Amino acid sequence: MVALGIGVALSIPGLVSIGAFWIAMGFAIRSQGLSIKDLQARAKDDAGKKAVVLDRRTFTISTALFIVLGVPSLLTGILELGISADDANWRWLPIVVGAYALFIGVGGAVLYLTGSAIEAKTGPAPTIPATIWIKAVKETGTYINERPRLEFVFRVEPEASSGVAAYEVTKKATVPFTAMGSLKVGDGFSAKVAGPEHPTSMDIAWDQPVGTAGADDVSARLAALDALKADGKVSDEEYRSQRERILGSL
Structure with missing residues (x-):
């Protein structure tokens, strides 16, 4: 103008x-x-x-x-x-x-x-359903959007129907706070992967842990979730959802 x-x-x-x-x-x-x-x-x-x-x-x-x-x-x-x-x-x-x-x-x-x-x-889009198991995890000291970025060693077990053999991969990932209680060695998550040719190409469903938790483990996870809630790092809705998920793992 x-x-x-x-x-x-x-x-x-x-x-x-x-x-x-x-x-x-x-x-x-x-x-x-x-x-x-x-x-x-x-x-x-x-x-x-x-x-x-x-x-x-x-x-x-x-x-x-x-x-x-x-x-x-x-x-x-x-x-x-x-x-x-x-x-x-x-x-x-x-x-x-x-x-x-x-x-x-x-x-x-x-x-x-x-x-x-x-x-x-990074490879093709991940489309193969799989379960990933944590074999090792360590901090990187990096945060993205206030969420910690961690380095994992995963054992990837694709669904049997896929015909893809299990494999291991080292991968860095940014983790939501609500999944922090499920990040111990031996914990697993549902995921979609691209296969061993492109091992780091995967979508991890952090809200879908797998396996059966014992009572002590559930108590520890609930305590960790309560601490996150007290620090204001999770919303009321996220808190209720994750609490129900943890209790549902019993």
């Missing part, structure tokens, strides 16, 4: 055109931004906290919008389209805005594609 106003006031057709273009693109980018916020509001991680989710389609549209915004802006400034020699100093306005838009679009594309490539190297 500022660029459009300057263009009208100083009779600079280039600024009038690019200003009107920016206003139109602004509505499109704002609409896309609201869609992303809606995705974020509906998406939650395994601890129940909001998680940033950007699928390939959403990312592609967002990147394209910034590139479409940036390229015409740069061309208007660099080629001085609709900007006379007397008003040449104003060409820097579309150049700066265009360069900034392209930086966001191209920079975001590089980061997204790099991240996608790294994710792809």
Whole structure:
């Protein structure tokens, strides 16, 4: 709107055109931004906290919008389209805005594609039902979203029907607080894995421990859960759910 106003006031057709273009693109980018916020509001991680989710389609549209915004802006400034020699100093306005838009679009594309490539190297999506058993666990000293990141040695036992043999793997994982009472050597969890060719590719169902717990073990887990509740690290709903799960393991 500022660029459009300057263009009208100083009779600079280039600024009038690019200003009107920016206003139109602004509505499109704002609409896309609201869609992303809606995705974020509906998406939650395994601890129940909001998680940033950007699928390939959403990312592609967002990147394209910034590139479409940036390229015409740069061309208007660099080629001085609709900007006379007397008003040449104003060409820097579309150049700066265009360069900034392209930086966001191209920079975001590089980061997204790099991240996608790294994710792809972890292997195919885990689809084989399995039970994983903790053989060893140690702290790494790292926290993500206030949740501890631990290093495990798992024995992975795929379902017999899968035809995949059991194997062991060392894997780092970020663990929700509500699962901390089930992280002793010998404890197990339901999971989906990709197999021994890609051993670290797995989705662990931290809310689905397996095995039968004794009374002493249940008491210890309840005490750990009570401590988490007292520290405010779990919500009332999480506390009730996990308490029922622990008692149900008897």
